[in-house]
Amino acid sequence: MLLAEFPRLPLSYLPTPLEPLSRLSKALGGPSIWVKRDDCTGLGGGGSKTRKLEFLMAAAQRQRADAIITPGAIQSNHARLTAAAAAKLGMACHLLLEDIEADSDRDYRGNGNLLLDRILGAQLHHLPSGSDLELATESLVDELRETGRNPYVIPGGGSSPLGALGYVDCAFELLDQAKELRLAIDHVVLATGSGGTQAGLVAGLHLRHSSVAVLGICTSRSASEQQTKVGKLCDQTLELLGCTRPLPREAIKTNSDYVGQGDGIPTRGMIKAVSLAARSEGLLLDPVYTGKAMAGLADLIDQGEFKNEDNVVFLHSGGSHALFGYRSTFDGV
Numbered sequence: 308m309l310l311a312e313f314p315r316l317p318l319s320y321l322p323t324p325l326e327p328l329s330r331l332s333k334a335l336g337g338p339s340i341w342v343k344r345d346d347c348t349g350l351g352g353g354g355s356k357t358r359k360l361e362f363l364m365a366a367a368q369r370q371r372a373d374a375i376i377t378p379g380a381i382q383s384n385h386a387r388l389t390a391a392a393a394a395k396l397g398m399a400c401h402l403l404l405e406d407i408e409a410d411s412d413r414d415y416r417g418n419g420n421l422l423l424d425r426i427l428g429a430q431l432h433h434l435p436s437g438s439d440l441e442l443a444t445e446s447l448v449d450e451l452r453e454t455g456r457n458p459y460v461i462p463g464g465g466s467s468p469l470g471a472l473g474y475v476d477c478a479f480e481l482l483d484q485a486k487e488l489r490l491a492i493d494h495v496v497l498a499t500g501s502g503g504t505q506a507g508l509v510a511g512l513h514l515r516h517s518s519v520a521v522l523g524i525c526t527s528r529s530a531s532e533q534q535t536k537v538g539k540l541c542d543q544t545l546e547l548l549g550c551t552r553p554l555p556r557e558a559i560k561t562n563s564d565y566v567g568q569g570d571g572i573p574t575r576g577m578i579k580a581v582s583l584a585a586r587s588e589g590l591l592l593d594p595v596y597t598g599k600a601m602a603g604l605a606d607l608i609d610q611g612e613f614k615n616e617d618n619v620v621f622l623h624s625g626g627s628h629a630l631f632g633y634r635s636t637f638d639g640v
């Protein structure tokens with residue numbers, strides 16, 4: 308089935324801008340860096356997940372769902388944006404929020420995305436770290452069905468082949484913008500977590516026979532685990548779109564040198580990168596994903612991984628609202 312044939316709801320402002328970051332490029336002293344502003348998708352504060360939700364929520368509506376269930380970490384952007392999409396479509400939203408960090412910080416546990424989840428009217432179900440999320444999801448599905456509701460489950464990060472279609476579309480959008488700007492993109496650098504963003508983007512570029520290289524900076528697991536995860540999802544996404552031309556394994560590039568101690572745990576590189584982007588471009592990154600991805604990009608430029616004449620597009624996937632959950636992290640900044 309072609310991308311255009313999938314049911315889809317217009318939940319995002321598209322196309323998102325593609326802009327040069329000249330002061331940041333100069334500060335880092337390497338390739339020309341551009342930013343794809345997927346933090347500006349509009350709905351519920353914006354971010355990458357609205358692209359995935361256009362397809363996922365359309366599927367939910369087709370199944371006449373009246374409640375959405377999705378899991379995430381406490382400061383999950385995906386949870387916030389799912390709550391926003393559900394509100395817009397008049398559905399209930401249940402968020403299964405896992406304590407990943409076992410962090411007692413007051414802002415982490417009450418501000419940022421969590422505050423917005425509550426304002427958006429989502430029902431929050433807190434689970435201790437290490438909980439069986441699948442089991443918790445199943446029992447919530449049963450519970451809601453018993454009260455006559457028709458729940459629809461969206462996987463963590465919206466990262467199913469259907470959700471990844473949002474980033475297949477983003478790949479097409481990016482290539483169209485590059486053509487219009489006469490910009491020869493050499494690399495796309497992005498943060499990768501649940502994998503759907505990178506999988507969809509790589510699938511879209513493959514469908515268009517593009518030679519743009521995509522590098523995923525991991526925020527949670529080892530580079531090889533992430534490569535397997537993204538590769539599998541990318542294959543499934545291509546299959547969903549009826550593409551039988553195999554994807555070369557080297558199309559899935561992952562780097563996990565900038566995770567630090569773990570998912571959502573701040574690093575010095577992240578703090579530095581968030582400050583640099585803010586002070587050189589007025590661009591607000593986030594502490595969990597794009598801050599670490601930018602820390603990676605800055606370090607890789609330092610290591611000479613890019614040519615000075617390269618054009619590198621940094622995908623800003625959103626999440627700056629989480630900064631309010633990380634107030635103390637930026638105390639000395």
Ligand SMILES: *Cc1c(COP(=O)(O)O)cnc(C)c1O
Pocket residue numbers: 354355356384385464466498499500501502503504505593596597624625626
């Ligand atoms: C979810 C998210 C990502 C990671 O995208 P995946 O598709 O989960 O890999 C990156 N940045 C932000 C801000 C996100 O919310």
